[in-house]
Amino acid sequence: MSAKDASKTAIEPTLDEAIKNRHSTRKFLPTPIQQDLLITALQFAQLSPSNSNIQPWHLTVVSGQRLIKLKAALNAAATKTNPNIPxxxxxxxxxxxxxxxQVYGVGMGIAREDRESRREAVLRNYEFFGAPVVGILCMDKRLGAVDAMGVGMYLQTLLLELTKVGLETCVEVSVAGYPEVLRSELGIGDELDILCGVAIGLEDGEFRANELRIARQPIEKNVVFLEK
Ligand SMILES: Cc1cc2nc3c(=O)[nH]c(=O)nc-3n(C[C@H](O)[C@H](O)[C@H](O)COP(=O)(O)O)c2cc1C
Incomplete structure (x- = not known):
């Protein structure tokens, strides 16, 4: 059943439609999400492939009072120091x-030289754009690039499953820029690398930046075909 309209029988999007519909949402409604929809999406994501089936993903799901506290701690850090992102x-x-x-200029109408408005908009990352549920995605520190691929597959499957039921998302590396805050607020141990956050919820349809559909390069930029 769709989160957007639980009262009607929703027509599930095809895989192609879910891939096309998924986009980054940068303003959510405060409406809580149905826990069963999240659990089902997590169960599908769990079917993702990984090297030797090690299932290298570790997700901490945060909501309610804990999320309010996390947002406050991240915001305090982000207003003091820059995030540690390579x-x-x-x-x-x-x-x-x-x-x-695209995001700040076209979507949010912030002029390039308006540094204060841009700074405020960037700080919204640390409020998870108002999402009622967030995930913090981690991987065992001892693992490497091959296993990060497995975590990526898990994340994309999760995003598509959530999209399928009408929930919107935004992956956020920005929050991983304050690992010490996430560790102390959420009890994430040093044995895990913090890769990114993912904000989950219902989209604010009034927010113009949510209508953006960011273009991709033609496949020739990323793929070579060799025949001889
Ligand atoms: C690993 C990863 C990290 C990202 N980090 C952020 C972020 O910190 N803040 C943000 O607003 N968007 C973030 N995004 C969203 C990307 O900007 C977005 O996926 C990309 O521009 C394509 O747009 P689309 O998701 O709407 O198709 C991230 C996406 C990924 C996959």
Whole structure:
């Protein structure tokens, strides 16, 4: 059943539709989500493939009072210090510039030179854009890139399953920039690397930035076909 309309029989989107419909939501409604929808999505995500079936994902799901407290702690940290996120190599930085223009300029109507408004908008990351439920996705520190692929597959499956039932999401590396806050607030041990957060909820349909559909490059930019 869809979260958007639990009273009607919802027509489930096809896989193609779920892939196309999924997008990053940057303003949620405070409406709580149905726990059974989340549990079902988590059960499907659990079917994701991984190296030697080690199932390297570890997700801490936070809501209610605990989330309110987490947001306050993240916000306090983010207003004091910059997040510890490795910079992008120069050859990729134009993607971030273009995305920033789309999200903050086109979507939120913030002028490039309006640094204060942009700063406030960026700080919304640490409120998880108002989402009522968030996940903090981790992986055992001893694992490497191959296993991070497994965690990525888990995350995408989770996002698609949530999309299928009308829930929206935003993956957030920004919150992983304050690992000490997440560890102390959520009891995440040093044996885990914190990879990202994921905000989950119902979308605020009035917020223009939620209507953005960020374009992708043609496949030729990412794929080579070799025949001879
Ligand atoms: C690993 C990862 C980290 C991300 N971190 C953030 C973030 O911190 N804040 C944010 O607003 N969006 C974040 N995003 C969302 C991306 O900006 C978004 O997926 C991309 O621009 C494509 O847009 P779409 O998700 O709407 O298709 C992240 C996405 C991924 C997969």
């Amino acid at each position: 910079p992008l190599p120069d050859t990729f930085s134009h993607f971030r510039t273009e995305l920033g223009y």
